[in-house]
Amino acid sequence: MISSWRRRRAARRAQKVVLMAGSSDEEEAAASDQVELLTMPNHFRCPISLDLMKDPVTLSTGITYDRGSIEKWIESGNMTCPVTNQPLSIRSLDVSPICIPNHAIRRMIQDWCVENCSFGIERIPTPRIPVSPMDASEILNNIASTSSRGDRQGCIQSLAKFKSLVRESERNKRCFVTHGAGTVLSSAFKEFSNSSSSSSSSSSLLQENNVIVFEEILSVLPFMFPLDEDARSQLGSPIAMHCIVSLMRSAGLCTRRNSVLALKEIVSSSDSGGNQVEALAVIDGALEAIFELIKEPICPTATKASLVITYHITTLHPTPTNERIINRLVEIGLVNLLVETLIDADKSISEKVLGVLNGICNTExxxxxxxxxxxxxxxxxxxxxxxxxxxxxxxxxxxxxxxxxxxxxxxxxxxxxxxxxxxxxxxxxxxxxxxxxxxxxxxxxxxxxxxxxxxxxxxxxxxxxxxxxxxxxxxx
The missing domain is CATH 1.20.58 (Methane Monooxygenase Hydroxylase; Chain G, domain 1)
Incomplete structure (x- = not known):
């Protein structure tokens, strides 16, 4: 870290010499003034990264760091202050060190950026306050309660808050994961699937009000991957997988992508994945929906997920039922599609296509x-x-x-x-x-x-x- 700082200091000095070489006395004085103006105050630098702090926070030891740098330091297993080497005070709610935002330093940095904007320095934005464990628990409790009551509108509002916070920062995402967001979302999806199945006809599974809440849940669920066993069990229930397959067949591109990612998570991560793979394969239209995602790709991620699901289907324990499932894939044209895809495929796609083709060749x-x-x-x-x-x-x-x-x-x-x-x-x-x-x-x-x-x-x-x-x- 010190050697890196010395290299940067040497580079700045060399640049200063180059700018001043061959200049007149007036130009040299102007260049010297410019370097003087652009010198960053030391107390604006993070002691870890030595860069301008964008979100300064102060620890219990009184030392101020950039939030991103000190959080990486702590996540690496260090529970001491990098400068003073003193142990950090721990917050009892989430067992994490207390990082207090230093608003005074942040305003000083922003003022300095504004004063030097003529030199191309942009003002750092005011950072958003990270979600607290209490706020995360409250949002997840709202999602759980509204889904159990069948309150679609209330659930959608809570999901919108959840999505906004998760997309803001990696720290917010980790906070929600720690508080079991994957299980809550999977349970909510299952609850709405059950309420939909109790309606008069199966086609009502994808009524407009149902589609909206399903799409919202699936749009945030990938942020929580990999799911724990309880979450996979909820999402892998027969009625929930029926809804996911229905969305793959009739929803928009983003929802189809999120649906196939959810199915991949179910079949590839669960200890009881074999049973869920068989349950998925016998759902009406499931094989055709997966085939269409390979035939008409939405994005590389969706294509790879579809191939992984197909691989698990083709490598099921050999039984007459499973052989009929593989034969159904052959009948809809999967073999020829795989060979054509294999011609110009990259490494990841090639491995998955060959794995599927190897499984298909287990049948006559x-x-x-x-x-x-x-x-x-x-x-x-x-x-x-x-x-x-x-x-x-x-x-x-x-x-x-x-x-x-x-x-x-x-x-x-x-x-x-x-x-x-x-x-x-x-x-x-x-x-x-x-x-x-x-x-x-x-x-x-x-x-x-x-x-x-x-x-x-x-x-x-x-x-x-x-x-x-x-x-x-x-x-x-």
Missing amino acids: LGIHTAYDNSLVIAVLVKKLLRVSDLATDFSVSILWKLLTTRISRNENEVGDDALVEALQVGAFQKLLLILQVGCGESTKEKATELMKLLNLHRDRLECIDSQDFKDLKRPF
């Missing part, structure tokens, strides 16, 4: 549909060693399922054509490299078996060309 219909796609073998071979170790493992597994399944069914002519195609696009060389650089035991066994099959057809074409790998990007 999935293998048959993937094999019928003319691009699948070339694209899979291209992804070997080019994305990541995980993507390579998935690609080898899919190739193994596609090629060995054809051979085992005595479809020799079709299987031979596929092996020749794999040789033509360089599968043998890449599999050999995978074995040389090392891989997991399962991937090693599959790669070895594939190489044995490919080796039978190497005499049918020249398949080794060192130039094929001159631009190969390896993940090691």
Whole structure:
């Protein structure tokens, strides 16, 4: 920290010398006056960052710091004053040190900024007072009480206050998380879902007044991720997931994005995620809604969330019901969509797409549909060693399922054509490299078996060309 300050001081001095070099006496005097005017008073600097304080606060030791700097210091586990090394007084309500806003210093800094505005210095804004634990508890209690009474308007008003405070600062967000905001929001969503389901028809789930409160809850819920187990249990109830799926199918883009993020949180973080994945997959229109988010992307975050949900669906424990679910995904065109997406996908998308495709190839219909796609073998071979170790493992597994399944069914002519195609696009060389650089035991066994099959057809074409790998990007 000290060396950084010394470097900045040396840089300022060097800049002063450069400005004054070659100048006349008058210009030199003017430059000297300018440097003098722009010198920041030491008591305006934060002792930690050495930068101008934007929100000065004073600790119990009497030392003033910028709020952001001292909070980072405390969050790192330090409970002493950085300057005096004295222990900090603790507030009993939230077990955090007492930071008193120093309004006098803040006004002095603002006045200094205004006086020097001609030199490009902007006035620091008056900071908002962080939410107190008492205020956070009051807002959350209002959300809980209004949702239990079915008071949509009151709940929406409390949610608006909640959203405004959470967006103001990271500190406010942490305060709400500490007081169980995730559970309160999830419970409120479930309460309104239950009240909606008790109406005369299922279509009333998305009446206008219901949609508004659902959208408001989902808009602030991502701020509370990851949710605890109780919150995931509330949000993952069957009636709540029905409402989320309905919103994914008929609401606006932002709500569809927030809905799929909520579903991802339910299925990927819960200890009982398997049961909730099965419950989600059998909801009418759920698979189609997730498919549409992959086919017509809203944003990368929503696409990745949709792929994660689909991955959990395709990796369910093999049962006749789960196989029918995967076959439904194949029937609506997911395999071809995944192959097309894989062509120009980045690392994160590629890993998720390959994971989903690997799960789909656990079924006979999935293998048959993937094999019928003319691009699948070339694209899979291209992804070997080019994305990541995980993507390579998935690609080898899919190739193994596609090629060995054809051979085992005595479809020799079709299987031979596929092996020749794999040789033509360089599968043998890449599999050999995978074995040389090392891989997991399962991937090693599959790669070895594939190489044995490919080796039978190497005499049918020249398949080794060192130039094929001159631009190969390896993940090691």
